[in-house]
Amino acid sequence: MDLEQGETGEPWTRREVEATVTAYFQMLRMQELGQRLNKAEHNRRLLEKLPARNLKAIEYKHRNISAVMNLYGAQMLSGYRPATNFQQLLVDVVGQTLAQDRAFDEAAIRSVETPAEVPVLGSFEDFLVEAPKVKERVQEQRAEWIRRAPVKRDYLERESRNRSLGLAGELLVMEYEARRLHEEGAKRFADRIEHVSQVRGDGTGYDILSFDADGRERFIEVKTTAYMAETPFFVTPNEVDFSSEQFRQFHLYRLFAFRKRPRMFVLTGPVAANCHLEANGFRATVMGIQPPSI
Known part of the structure; x- marks a missing residue:
């Protein structure tokens, strides 16, 4: 059965x-407010309202919504990894909801701006995991639907500017x-680990200087989120350039689910080889040159 068509065969x-x-x-x-969430019960009630759909189709539609939220720069519902073959109608409805849902707006902003502490982990046994495998990418046409939408949110960008969260991730x-x-x-190299972003500043292209067991330098850039492993993150042109220049020693450590159960995956080599990079703006400086007369 086509999940977009449903049991009736209709879109x-x-x-x-x-x-x-x-x-x-x-x-x-509820997730952003830290309330207990019973997804199964919510989906059961939704199923009663949608007799033409089954549970599998509803859960897949939730994944479509996660993909749209991702592109809008908003948080996703935990447990629903993005599925990118969404329809234009979904983009419109999600955009309208983002524009009108003040309760979510307040909860989302509070969530991404809340300070963070370094968690105390008894063991790092399950801390390092494999990087998520993306089976499908958003088609350019679908990405364009979001770019042209009048609603713009910057929740994930705000989270990236949460210095408390970023510092907590680096310390971990x-x-x-x-x-x-x-x-x-x-052990002799452990004593030489340097918190570069704190000692030298943010312009080096990486946050932490560490080492391999043979003494080779390891340049580590840390990106931390409270959300899912698939959550997009922000990198600077300087970080991208440095990762290419020092690709043999550059490591991007992506921490996720930081506030509940911190875990991490590692990307090695150039950022551009591991991630799809999207330009989200330009810096413009007035040149002081008069435009030609018409």
């Missing part, structure tokens, strides 16, 4: 899409690196 209607987006946002508000990585080197029999 999703506006009423069905609106009902599903409403349910998604209700769960997302410092601890992880020290333990890693101890376990690899390179």
